[in-house]
Amino acid sequence: MPLLDARNVHGGYGGMNILNGVDMAIEANEVGVIVGPNGAGKSTMLKAIFGLLNVSQGEILLNGEPIQNQPPNQLVKRGMGFVPQEHNIFPSLTVKENLQMGAYLKPDNVKRMLARIYEFFPPLYDKRHQPAGELSGGQRQMVAMGRALMAEPDLLLLDEPTAGLSPRYMNEIFARVKEINAAGVGVLMVEQNAKQALGIADRGFVLAAGQNRFTDTGAALLADPDVAKSFLGG
Template sequence: MSFLLAQGMTGGYGSVDILHDCTIAVEKGEIAVIVGPNGAGKSTAMKAVFGMLNIHTGNVFLDGEDITKLSPQDRVAKGMAFVPQTNNVFPSMSVEQNLEMGAFLRRDDINKTIEEVYSLFPILGDKRKQNAGELSGGQRQQVAVGRALMTQPKLLMLDEPTAGVSPIVMDELFDLIIDIARTGLSILMVEQNARQALNIADKGYVLVQGRNRFTDTGQALMNDPEVRKSFLGG
């Protein structure tokens, strides 16, 4: 079984189903990306994996354990971390306070993890006393990811991590995502910049109307003529 296996998910909001028999899997140390057109159910699939909405059919397994019925907080305790697209930092708190908030479930010494985050994101170390709301968009995303890493997760989930940032910052964020995966962490990412995301992905999922349309390695999807024509601009 894959490290993360969200199998046959059908569900959505209230009585409206957005996902239809959707399956997402991620191996240890792998980058998996979910792409597709607007309204395809990409973020909904991510929220379903994290337990933020109910699925009537399907199951979610993490490291072989069925976590389908667990709350998001309980999933964090099991090793999941989720970075939403917006409102993902505490703007009136300092960078360091934001990181400390990420460790709210921990009862051990968090200072070593804070230093590891500063090593991964040196600019945050420089700005540790500055309020997160005063940072650039790319720096705020680093704070959000850093705060998620404070939980010492096994699976890091990123919803549109490059939304609203410049192309240069986007490239930097993708490089950092690769560096994080190299530490052995599994990453599941929803991304609107499909071409760039598939370029760094070990595995890619193309969703259309809440259903799996294509599943393959990132490179294979990049080279697939139908995927290129329909979803990558030719």
């Protein structure tokens, strides 16, 4: 049984569909990556999975149970974490306080999970008493990911986690994604840095106009000349 299984998903905003029959499935031990041109529906698909927009047709299963159109707070309880691209930290709170906010559903686990987050993201330990708004972009992204992990999700959704980051921090974030996945968390992320993201992907989904254009392993998509020509810049 896949960890996440989205079938024929349609949905959008204000009665206008952006998703026009998307299929997407990953296993618990996989990193899934969604790529495609601007306006393809990549971030919209993550929002549909996380209950932030109405799914008008199709179904989304988490661990075999239907979850479409459930509110985000219920999805967090059921094992899902979501890191939006923007406004994903509390700038005036310290790093530690940001992380603690992520454990509101499991307050008894704060100490243990803080230790685990600092293992994933060592720079955050030294900065734990510093306001998160003072950190670099890469470190702020680590805080946002760490806060989502504090609730111990089965599935972590990441919307453009390397947007605006230097190559160094981009590689750092991708390395941490692989570590998080190896620790037992399934990951599904949207990425503009398509080549690099597919390089760490077990499963890749290329969307265009709200539909699947290609679905395969990350390695197979990187090796596909049609994918390279149309979506990877050569």
